[in-house]
Amino acid sequence: MVTQALTQLLGETSWGQLDYLVVDMPPGTGDIQLTLAQRVPVSGAIIVTTPQDIALLDARKGLKMFEKVEVRVLGVVENMSIHICSECGHAEHIFGSGGGARMAEQYGVKLLGELPLDIHIREEADSGMPTVAADPGSARALAYRQMARRAAARLATLNKDYSSVFPKITVEDT
DSSP: OHHHHHHHHHHHOOOOSOSOOOOOOOSSSOHHHHHHHHHSOOOOEEEEEOSSHHHHHHHHHHHHHHHHTTOOEEEEEETTOSEEOTTTOOEEOBTBSSHHHHHHHHHTOEEEEEOOBOHHHHHHHHTTOOHHHHSTTSHHHHHHHHHHHHHHHHHHHOOOOOTTTSOOOOOOOO
């Protein structure tokens, strides 16, 4: 049902003019990822993980699956990289550190960013105002903007011809 819903969403929605369409999917190598890779001209995948080893296992499986279906991996994002205490501002790596960087190096891809675990991010998102809009000058917003810029830059450096995926259009005088 989820695969069918994704197919319908992508095929029947009038997206208008998009620079990017980001599809956030659960980790792993399930039917949703395979369907997307096989039915939609995907420009690239971003692997999101957290620093601890158990999360990196799923992230590695996802990366390998995208490689097998010839979807380029733009890079790795380490989420919940560091926790910032909302009371005192103390920073600590409660889930470990460097897992995303090690994985990126191991697979020869870019580390696109390390995003903090910060209660303000959740509060702002829940209020309908993402961090980059709610508090654009904050360090947490800067981390998201830098990650997005790195992903866009990486995508811009990769040339791929998608013309074979789309139907041929011919114009005839009648």
